[in-house]
Amino acid sequence: MSAPLLELRGVRAAYGTIEVLHGVDLVVPEASVVALLGPNGAGKTTTLSVAAGLMEPTSGTVLVAGRDVTGAGPEELARRGLTTIPEGKGIFPTLTVRENLVMATYARVSLAHVEAVAYERFPRLKERRNQVAGTLSGGEQQMLAMARGLAVEPAVLLLDELSMGLAPLVVEELYGIVGQIARQGTSILVVEQFARTVLGVADVAAIMVNGQIRRVGDPSAVEQELSAAYLGG
Amino acid sequence: MTDQSANPTGPATDARIEQFRNDVEEMKLKGSSGEGEKWFLVIGVVLLVAGVVLAVVGAVTVATSGASPADQRANMAQGSFMGIALAIVGAALFLRYSLARYLRFWLIRLTYESRANTDRVVAAIERASGLEPTGPATTPPAPPAAPPAPPAGPTDPPPFPQG
Numbered sequence: 001m002s003a004p005l006l007e008l009r010g011v012r013a014a015y016g017t018i019e020v021l022h023g024v025d026l027v028v029p030e031a032s033v034v035a036l037l038g039p040n041g042a043g044k045t046t047t048l049s050v051a052a053g054l055m056e057p058t059s060g061t062v063l064v065a066g067r068d069v070t071g072a073g074p075e076e077l078a079r080r081g082l083t084t085i086p087e088g089k090g091i092f093p094t095l096t097v098r099e100n101l102v103m104a105t106y107a108r109v110s111l112a113h114v115e116a117v118a119y120e121r122f123p124r125l126k127e128r129r130n131q132v133a134g135t136l137s138g139g140e141q142q143m144l145a146m147a148r149g150l151a152v153e154p155a156v157l158l159l160d161e162l163s164m165g166l167a168p169l170v171v172e173e174l175y176g177i178v179g180q181i182a183r184q185g186t187s188i189l190v191v192e193q194f195a196r197t198v199l200g201v202a203d204v205a206a207i208m209v210n211g212q213i214r215r216v217g218d219p220s221a222v223e224q225e226l227s228a229a230y231l232g233g
Numbered sequence: 234m235t236d237q238s239a240n241p242t243g244p245a246t247d248a249r250i251e252q253f254r255n256d257v258e259e260m261k262l263k264g265s266s267g268e269g270e271k272w273f274l275v276i277g278v279v280l281l282v283a284g285v286v287l288a289v290v291g292a293v294t295v296a297t298s299g300a301s302p303a304d305q306r307a308n309m310a311q312g313s314f315m316g317i318a319l320a321i322v323g324a325a326l327f328l329r330y331s332l333a334r335y336l337r338f339w340l341i342r343l344t345y346e347s348r349a350n351t352d353r354v355v356a357a358i359e360r361a362s363g364l365e366p367t368g369p370a371t372t373p374p375a376p377p378a379a380p381p382a383p384p385a386g387p388t389d390p391p392p393f394p395q396g
Contacts, residue, residue, distance in 0.1 A: 002254075005250070005253070030250060031246070031250075064257050065253060065254040065257040065258070066254075067257050067258060067260070069257065069260065069262065071262065072260060072262050076260060080253060080256040080257055080260065081249075081252075081253040081256065093355075134355070153249060155249055155250055155252075155253035156253075184246060185246030185247070185249065185250065186246075
């Protein structure tokens, strides 16, 4: 059996002297969706930052495709296919939709290809390609962020708080797209605070509390423990 | 959980995954710069302390063991100069690397605050114009709690929103 595309082993991470991850073990197998859920301040985003190479763990290892890449730069990992779509979308609000897509060509992908992928997946972006990104609706901005990430054909996709500030219907639509992406073979680690919608597309769910993975298992089983985790149970 | 043996995807995806595995395998990984920085900081402190000790203790010892006042002065000068030189090198190393850490964290903090401010302005404009607020602009993240400490030593990063 081949190594999982992303694995965190005993990862500890700190902001200065304050340790926020206390030995996180997490596996994202090939072609699967792993949902990382937990209350605010649990360390979910930090876990994602460590996985993406944005933050260096104080101890533990990050394995990508079975290789220890602890300390590798985020741009190196991104160029090879480990793509992060950050919390708060991470688009350029003063640029147009098309100009935002141009920014995805850093990975040596032609603009024509980036646009083709983006507009096929999100037809609404084609209608708004000359509109300034900051004036799009929240859902469309998230679509743009996803389109930019998907245009480089990621092998592993890290999604942070996809549902943040969006209406439930829009969240449902976006997770429908996430499900399609996963079915096409991309491994996805998605971090969410509230949206149970993600459990519908996830193969594995993990609950994180106080910098530790409290529970890993089938999404339906994990869902029952979510409330207790949020309420400190 | 997805069954790894039964890949639901096509050959194109398999090829992409294979390429990803190969690309990661060929990555040239360099050592952590943060670790090196920590070591230089430690070396700086050690040199600084050793230099001061050598300058004071060494100079006194060498001076008292000299046969004549001329020898004592010469020995004292040698001991003191060596100690002072070490202390200067140690202090320079310490300042160089503690300042680098401090300025890096300061820059991150400025960027973070600037983003939070932009979010607040966008939210205010949207509220004023009666538009439906979009995304996180409606709830700008709380600014970092406290300003970074002065560059007296290795500094902590500003607090980030965690989640």
